[in-house]
Amino acid sequence: MTLRVGVIGTGAIGQDHIRRITNTLSGAKIVAVADVNVEHAHAVVKNEKIDANIYGNGHDLIQAAEVDAVLVTAWGPAHEEFVVASIKAGKPVFCEKPLAPTADACLRIVEAEVTHGKQLVQVGYMRRYDEGYRALKKVVDSGKIGEPLMVHCAHRAPSVSNFSGDMAITDAFVHEIDVLRWLLNDDYVTAQVILPRNTRLAGKGLQDPHIVLLETKKGIRIDTEIFVNCQYGYDIQCQIVGETGTANLPEPSSVLLRSEAKLSTEILTDWKERFIESYDVELQEWIHSTVKGEMNGPSAWDGYVQAVTADACVKAKQTGQIVPISLPDRPAFYDKNQFYEFSVVR
Numbered sequence: 097m098t099l100r101v102g103v104i105g106t107g108a109i110g111q112d113h114i115r116r117i118t119n120t121l122s123g124a125k126i127v128a129v130a131d132v133n134v135e136h137a138h139a140v141v142k143n144e145k146i147d148a149n150i151y152g153n154g155h156d157l158i159q160a161a162e163v164d165a166v167l168v169t170a171w172g173p174a175h176e177e178f179v180v181a182s183i184k185a186g187k188p189v190f191c192e193k194p195l196a197p198t199a200d201a202c203l204r205i206v207e208a209e210v211t212h213g214k215q216l217v218q219v220g221y222m223r224r225y226d227e228g229y230r231a232l233k234k235v236v237d238s239g240k241i242g243e244p245l246m247v248h249c250a251h252r253a254p255s256v257s258n259f260s261g262d263m264a265i266t267d268a269f270v271h272e273i274d275v276l277r278w279l280l281n282d283d284y285v286t287a288q289v290i291l292p293r294n295t296r297l298a299g300k301g302l303q304d305p306h307i308v309l310l311e312t313k314k315g316i317r318i319d320t321e322i323f324v325n326c327q328y329g330y331d332i333q334c335q336i337v338g339e340t341g342t343a344n345l346p347e348p349s350s351v352l353l354r355s356e357a358k359l360s361t362e363i364l365t366d367w368k369e370r371f372i373e374s375y376d377v378e379l380q381e382w383i384h385s386t387v388k389g390e391m392n393g394p395s396a397w398d399g400y401v402q403a404v405t406a407d408a409c410v411k412a413k414q415t416g417q418i419v420p421i422s423l424p425d426r427p428a429f430y431d432k433n434q435f436y437e438f439s440v441v442r
């Protein structure tokens with residue numbers, strides 16, 4: 097069976113996902129696209145040479161008979177309405193991060209899904225599909241370093257022209273929020289943010305770097321440097337310190353170059369390049385799971401936890417205080433794999 101996918105939002109990552117589903121992955125094809133900028137949607141369909149219907153309104157795409165599953169790659173504030181509408185239509189939906197910009201909006205999505213009774217939502221946290229993070233998780237789960245005690249991370253980007261306000265936390269650090277609780281199989285209980293000396297190279301009025309300190313239920317302490325105008329590269333670091341050893345996220349593979357009296361390896365500069373394979377694996381696994389009627393990736397609940405944690409970090413930044421993170425108990429609904437029937441008969 098070929099999964100017929102409709103994409104809402106034909107901007108940067110929407111186009112990337114259209115390309116990978118069309119040219120790289122198997123088991124799915126793009127049959128519809130929607131964007132508030134319809135001209136842009138037309139241009140994307142033409143440039144990518146796909147045979148897809150074009151809608152000016154995402155809700156029409158969700159209702160369209162030719163669409164089996166929905167990919168939401170519109171701006172964050174538009175995610176909630178499209179994810180909820182997909183759930184109500186009983187269609188599996190992959191939504192790019194963040195699930196929604198506020199914790200309340202994420203909770204409404206969780207409630208809509210629980211009410212519907214089957215898990216239909218996956219959130220685009222692709223680091224869980226990265227070979228390096230998966231290898232790191234294997235080591236942690238094996239017990240080779242004993243129980244994890246501390247985690248030291250860095251999220252560095254060369255520059256970010258589009259960031260405003262607290263986007264270093266709400267747009268960039270959200271990836272660490274998701275991947276670290278998955279790596280550690282734990283949840284967060286407090287957040288604190290320390291503001292080091294500001295770089296002169298950040299946009300006007302923007303704080304950069306930040307140091308975020310998270311504490312988990314098990315008492316693990318996590319420090320993350322977020323430095324999104326570091327100039328030199330896109331550099332993601334993660335070291336887990338356990339009782340009997342440490343484990344580091346592997347560096348992306350790169351040729352070890354001996355030249356001009358120097359020994360060097362390349363550092364990537366673009367997040368798309370750094371995680372290019374993870375996006376492929378993430379969407380390929382989503383396609384396979386969806387066709388089987390399963391939902392195995394980051395869930396709406398994970399999206400909600402990320403939003404609550406990000407809110408606490410923003411509050412901690414604003415107040416300079418250690419902010420408690422309290423979450424309701426995870427609904428039992430998210431404990432088990434909920435299978436849905438693929439009702440589309442062709």
Ligand SMILES: NC(=O)C1=CN([C@@H]2O[C@H](COP(=O)(O)OP(=O)(O)OC[C@H]3O[C@@H](n4cnc5c(N)ncnc54)[C@H](O)[C@@H]3O)[C@@H](O)[C@H]2O)C=CC1
Pocket residue numbers: 104105106107108109110130131132133136154169170171172174192193194220221222267
């Ligand atoms: N997982 C990851 O690493 C990444 C995730 N993202 C996420 O993907 C989402 C999109 O980001 P970009 O592609 O960079 O943004 P973008 O600005 O390039 O594209 C967004 C598109 O959505 C369209 N749009 C906005 N509101 C809409 C609505 N109500 N209905 C239909 N179309 C609408 C816009 O016209 C635009 O074409 C964001 O949530 C972002 O955080 C973006 C980059 C990387």
Ligand SMILES: O=C1[C@@H](O)[C@H](O)[C@@H](O)[C@H](O)[C@H]1O
Pocket residue numbers: 253267268271367
């Ligand atoms: O999601 C992403 C972007 O929105 C964000 O701007 C980058 O910093 C992230 O690393 C990338 O994965």
